[in-house]
Amino acid sequence: MRIRDVTPFLLRGTERYGSGATGTEATDQGDWLLLIRVRTTEGGQAWADVETLAPVAARVVRGDGMGAMGFRTLEELLVGREFEDPAELWDELYIGSVYYGRRGVAMQALSAIDNCLWALRAQRDGVELADLLGGRRRDRIPAYASTLFRGTPEGNAEAARAYRERGFRGVKFGWGGFGVDAARDAEILAAITEALGDVALMVDPGWYLDEDGRPRLRTPAEEDAMLALLAEHRPTWVEDIVHPEQFERYAELRRDHPALRFAAGEQQATRWELGRLLETGGLHYLQPDLSRCGGLTVARGLVEPAVERGVQVVTHSWLTDLLHGYSLSLLATLPSAPWVEFNVAQSELSRGVVATRLALESDGTVLVPQAMPEVDETFVHRHAVQL
Structure with missing residues (x-):
């Protein structure tokens, strides 16, 4: 070609x-x-x-x-x-x-x-792309709804109920000012977990805070208090809470907070950085983003070392159905694929670029596409x- x-x-x-x-x-x-x-x-x-x-x-x-x-x-x-x-x-x-x-x-x-x-x-x-990448092992993958925290306990509970009723097997709430006010965080988590019932919860608190338009890192005390609160609710994982240059910090958190499971990788790029992140031993889930990490060439090379370390690969895919399609094709080839991230917070731009959108099936999964979603060129x- x-x-x-x-x-x-x-x-x-x-x-x-x-x-x-x-x-x-x-x-x-x-x-x-x-x-x-x-x-x-x-x-x-x-x-x-x-x-x-x-x-x-x-x-x-x-x-x-x-x-x-x-x-x-x-x-x-x-x-x-x-x-x-x-x-x-x-x-x-x-x-x-x-x-x-x-x-x-x-x-x-x-x-x-x-x-x-x-x-x-x-x-x-x-x-099919999945066959080219190593061979399709499955036709569908369980999906979690990926969204942002709402500003109130009531709003978060309302959103959680809606995702549960739509059939998602998991929901990830992220950012949205979480991790600033411990009392409010406790109320929000209680409201979400009650509304979700037996639906899995993932939490992405963000690795920095936005305070009146100015970014700052959490203090160690703030981080430990937030993780202690999260441990009470036993999320499936806590995601991407470490400064992207502090790789070894995940191993420390895993040691200090044994009740929690940690996920990361969306901030890292290249096989060298993601390999270094794996080598820390701090992760339970590795999350390469195919639109950031170096693409499929990089991500497919991480599968074997992740499997050897007992780490699940769950791609980060907070964008359009094009990224969902690439992610599903890779995940279909893995020995185990517990989740696909499904961005439910798509803007008009994100929704509109494909002619036919990928959909949640009645069993809470998304089908692995046989071909990439068609772009709406108009x-x-x-x-x-x-x-």
Whole structure:
């Protein structure tokens, strides 16, 4: 296959990230969204989404590169290239952008491109993506609703009941100011656990706090108090509460809070960082985000070391059904796949990019798609801004 073009589509919306005081659904990043399309000279095309600072990442893909290697745009590195194995191009993209990249928006854009290359290879070979990634082991995966904490106990209880009634097997509440006021947190957790009944609860308190628009880390005392409170409610896991550069902290938390299980990985990128996170021994669940970690090439290489350590891989997928589709395809290949994250807080942009949305089945699972969700190109062009 030969790559014809790599095109970023920067979409503009009118909604903003956040949640309210009632059970009304929260909203993911609805102000900007970046999609990337890769086409081949043979007529194939594939799309992927990117959770990143979209206006910047768009220029990383298609912008003004420089003459020296290491300062090229990702499009410059790819157009005209032939490839068979998507992993062949990963190191070239990494090295070609190394002086401004390695992590952050460059790696996130690289991740989306990598996902597209895998989808293109599956198309060319006439096979399902899951089969290309190692072989489908299952047709459906239990889903947990992924959303934000609401501002009041009543609002959180209302939301929890709604997810339970829709049939989700688990619900993850995150961020939304949780972990600031211990008394309010206790009321919120009590309301949620009562409303959920036997539905699993996951909690993502966030690793920093937003206080009047200014970020800060929790103090060790605040962190320990929050974890002691969470331990009373026995969540399935507590997610991503450590500064992303403090890998070894998870091992300390696992030792100091043995009643809790910890999940992390969405903040890390590349096989080196995620491998280092695994090696700490502090995690029960590893959560690579396919739109951030380096794509399927990186994530599929983590499966064997995770299994060897007894760590479950549950991809982080807080974005569109494109990311859900890539995640489901990978999860279908794993020896065990207890959960798929299903973003119920999709904005107009996140909902609108696919022509037919993935749906929760009556048994609380989501089917592994045989093909990636089709992109609604009319919607994309209507919301795209000129680069």
